[in-house]
Amino acid sequence: MDQINLIWQGLPSLLSGTLVTITLTIYFLALGFILGILLALGRVYGSNFLKLLIIRPFERFFRAVPALVLLFLFYFGSSFFQVEISAFMAAILAMGLRSAAYQSQIFRGAIQSIGEGQMKAARSIGMNIFQSIRYIILPQALRLSIPSWANEYAVVLKDSSLAYAVGVTELLRQGRYIVARTFGNALLIYTVCALIYFILVFVGNQTLKILEEKYKIPGYEIKTKKDQSVLERI
Amino acid sequence: MPNVILRAENVYKKYGKLEVLKGISFQVNQGETTVIIGPSGTGKSTLLTCINQLTPPDQGHIWLEDTEITHPNSDINMIRSSIGMVFQHFNLFTHLTVLDNVRIGLLVVKKTPMKEATEISMEKLNEVGLGDKINAYPAELSGGQQQRVSIARALAMNPKLILFDEPTSALDPELIGEVLNVMTKLAEIGMTMVVVSHEMGFARAVANDIIFMEKGIIVEEGKPDKMFNESENPRTREFLHKITELYGGKTE
Numbered sequence: 001m002d003q004i005n006l007i008w009q010g011l012p013s014l015l016s017g018t019l020v021t022i023t024l025t026i027y028f029l030a031l032g033f034i035l036g037i038l039l040a041l042g043r044v045y046g047s048n049f050l051k052l053l054i055i056r057p058f059e060r061f062f063r064a065v066p067a068l069v070l071l072f073l074f075y076f077g078s079s080f081f082q083v084e085i086s087a088f089m090a091a092i093l094a095m096g097l098r099s100a101a102y103q104s105q106i107f108r109g110a111i112q113s114i115g116e117g118q119m120k121a122a123r124s125i126g127m128n129i130f131q132s133i134r135y136i137i138l139p140q141a142l143r144l145s146i147p148s149w150a151n152e153y154a155v156v157l158k159d160s161s162l163a164y165a166v167g168v169t170e171l172l173r174q175g176r177y178i179v180a181r182t183f184g185n186a187l188l189i190y191t192v193c194a195l196i197y198f199i200l201v202f203v204g205n206q207t208l209k210i211l212e213e214k215y216k217i218p219g220y221e222i223k224t225k226k227d228q229s230v231l232e233r234i
Numbered sequence: 235m236p237n238v239i240l241r242a243e244n245v246y247k248k249y250g251k252l253e254v255l256k257g258i259s260f261q262v263n264q265g266e267t268t269v270i271i272g273p274s275g276t277g278k279s280t281l282l283t284c285i286n287q288l289t290p291p292d293q294g295h296i297w298l299e300d301t302e303i304t305h306p307n308s309d310i311n312m313i314r315s316s317i318g319m320v321f322q323h324f325n326l327f328t329h330l331t332v333l334d335n336v337r338i339g340l341l342v343v344k345k346t347p348m349k350e351a352t353e354i355s356m357e358k359l360n361e362v363g364l365g366d367k368i369n370a371y372p373a374e375l376s377g378g379q380q381q382r383v384s385i386a387r388a389l390a391m392n393p394k395l396i397l398f399d400e401p402t403s404a405l406d407p408e409l410i411g412e413v414l415n416v417m418t419k420l421a422e423i424g425m426t427m428v429v430v431s432h433e434m435g436f437a438r439a440v441a442n443d444i445i446f447m448e449k450g451i452i453v454e455e456g457k458p459d460k461m462f463n464e465s466e467n468p469r470t471r472e473f474l475h476k477i478t479e480l481y482g483g484k485t486e
Contacts, residue, residue, distance in 0.1 A: 120288055121325035121384075125339035125391055126315025135342055140329050217329050219373030 003188055010178040010189065017174030018196055024160040024170060025200075027092045029153065032099025039100060040107035041133065055104075062101035067162050070094040075166040091163040099156050106148045110141040146212040153208065154201045161197075171196060236263040238299070239395050239426045240285065245294035247280055254280045255291065256450040262395070262443070265424040269437040272447035273473065278430040279322075281447070282397045285428070286317045298394060315343050318388025318396035322403050324380040326372035326387070332359065333368040336387045344391070351390075358386040362416050378409030382416055389420075396420070398429040434478050438462060446470045 042055050062070070075090035085093075114137060122132035161172040169177075175193040179186045240262040247255040254277040262268045270278050283289040285296055287303060287310050296303045303313050326335050333355055340351035359365050362382040372380055381401055388396050398417070402410040414436050421427060421440045431437065437444055437458060444461045446454045446469075454461065454470045465471050 115325075117321060117323055117325035118327065121319075121321065121327065123288060124286055124314055124317075124319040125387065126311045126313075126343040127339070128311050131342050135338060136327055140327075143329065217373065218371040220328055220371070 003185070006178075006182060006185055006188065007192055010175075010182075010192075013174045013178065014171065014192060014196065017169060017171035018200075020169060021157070021160050021171040022200070024088075024091060024095070024163055024168070025153075025157045028095045028099050028156045028160065031092065031096030032103045032152070032156070035097070035100035036103025037107050037138070039104035040111055043104065043108045044111050045129065045133075058097075059101045059104055062098045067095065067098060067159050068165060070098055071162055071166050087163070087166040087168045090166055091160075091168055095156065095159060095163070099152065102152055102155075103149070106145050106152060107141060109148070110144040111137060113144060114140050140217075143212075143215050143217065146208055146215075150205050150208040153204050157200055157204065158197060236266075238262070238297075239264045240428065241297045242281075242285070243295045243297075245281070245284055245291045245296065247277070247284055247289065247291045254450055255284065258294070258447075258450075258452060260445060260452065260455065262426060262428060264426055266442040267421045267427045267429060267440050268443045268445060269441040270428065270430045270445045270447055271432065271434075271437065271473070271477070272453075276447045277450045278447055279399050282319070282399050282428065282430055285397060286314050286319055288319075311343070315339065315391050316394045318385075318391060318393035320381070320384050320388055320396065320398045320401050322400040324372070324377070324384045324404075326380055326384055328372055330371075331368065332364065332370050332372070332375070332383050335372065335383055336390045339387065339391050355386070355390050358389040359383070361389065361419075362386045363412075376409060377405045378412045381405065381413045385413075385416055385420075395426045395428065398427060398431065400430050400432070402431065402433060432477055432480075434474070446473065448473075 039055050039059065042050050046055070065073075071091060071094045074085070074094040075087055078085045078090065118136055118140070119132055122136040123129075127135065160170060163170055164172045164176070167173075171193055175189045179189050182189075238261050242261070243259050245255050245258040246253070258277075258281055260268070270281065272278055280289060284291040285303070291304065294304065298313060298317065301313060302308060303310070327338065330338060333352070336355040336359060337346075337351040340346040340354060341348065344351075346354070356365065356368070359368060362385055364379060364382055364386065367375065367379065367383075372383070375383065385396075385401075401417070402413050405413065410433070414433060417427070417429070417436070418440050429436075429441075441458050444456060444458055445452055446461065446465075446467070448469060454465055454467045456465070461470065462474060465474065
């Protein structure tokens with residue numbers, strides 16, 4: 001009974017932490033999405049100068065350095081440059097830019113898997129490069145990106161818990177406060193936290209699956225019957 | 235004096251060290267069909283893509299009526315919108331319905347209002363016999379139907395000229411006829427066309443002019459009668475003989 005009471009009393013602060021976690025995730029993903037698409041387009045259609053001197057080093061750096069180190073660099077490093085940024089802002093920059101580096105790979109792969117015939121056809125009816133990308137390439141590339149993007153969503157959502165380390169009061173930190181207040185109900189409280197993360201990832205991935213289904217191109221999906229063996233299919 | 239739609243002068247194109255086009259000159263009059271034939275790897279397709287600048291030539295000049303396409307200041311997107319192109323592998327936009335494939339050029343490039351764009355597209359789709367397929371997606375159609383949609387897509391832009399790059403080479407034999415019929419109909423109503431093809435029957439029946447290309451140059455050019463029956467060049471005769479045997483171009 002005590003346990004249930006404890007969860008009940010802790011729930012408001014856990015939920016407010018959840019809200020912060022969701023907000024963080026949306027910012028990370030949004031920054032990563034916009035910048036990721038731009039980077040991917042730069043990688044595919046940009047000049048060598050852009051690719052070698054800007055995009056490649058950016059991606060290499062943000063994929064090679066651990067998320068926690070990035071967070072510390074942005075949060076504690078900012079004061080070195082005489083700029084004052086909040087922990088929240090530091091988290092968005094560190095994790096958003098990191099996500100951009102990963103999302104760029106997702107979009108680049110998707111764009112490159114679209115045959116060059118699509119671009120040729122678009123250009124041949126008089127579309128300029130931007131119109132071709134906007135109306136022909138991206139609508140196809142984004143559809144292809146959804147499954148890998150669902151992965152990125154899950155990773156980014158969970159990595160938002162690292163913002164704990166620079167003092168953002170997201171879900172995990174709220175949990176930690178409750179544990180500290182009530183002495184030793186760590187297992188219970190962290191289990192509730194885990195459950196909330198699980199639900200967030202699950203709901204997000206289901207939503208993306210519905211999107212994938214909704215926007216799939218008729219006649220273009222791979223059809224296999226589950227109850228057939230591979231040999232029968234051949 | 236017929237109106238010259240397309241004029242190419244001394245077109246050169248190199249890929250690295252490989253010279254693909256070595257000084258190609260020819261012209262096409264309004265309402266006429268020119269068929270380009272030749273062994274594979276002789277630059278026929280490159281020549282077509284040089285015309286609409288999908289591969290800009292290294293040297294030489296190309297004019298569409300009075301506009302020099304190859305001029306550095308020419309508005310290439312504007313010019314391309316008046317040159318249709320039909321590809322070997324159709325290249326329909328896979329995420330768009332048949333109707334959207336045809337009208338997207340009008341909507342995006344020409345900024346035609348939706349209602350008018352739809353009317354024009356419907357008219358062109360009816361012309362190629364696909365008025366009942368407007369809501370289908372490309373992957374749901376046969377190769378022949380896809381190619382006819384791509385012809386409708388080119389027609390919708392009201393082009394001065396349509397380039398066909400081996401339009402039937404990727405099709406099953408029984409689907410070739412429906413595409414060639416549409417092309418023949420276009421020739422009859424006076425569309426100007428440049429066709430790279432191995433369909434000798436079509437060339438013989440429809441072409442006003444046949445160009446035989448080999449190794450980046452034009453070996454011989456002439457009326458179908460002359461090319462098929464009394465060509466001057468032994469290579470032309472040899473090639474035509476071989477290709478007619480292979481593709482069965484109906485020897486009358």
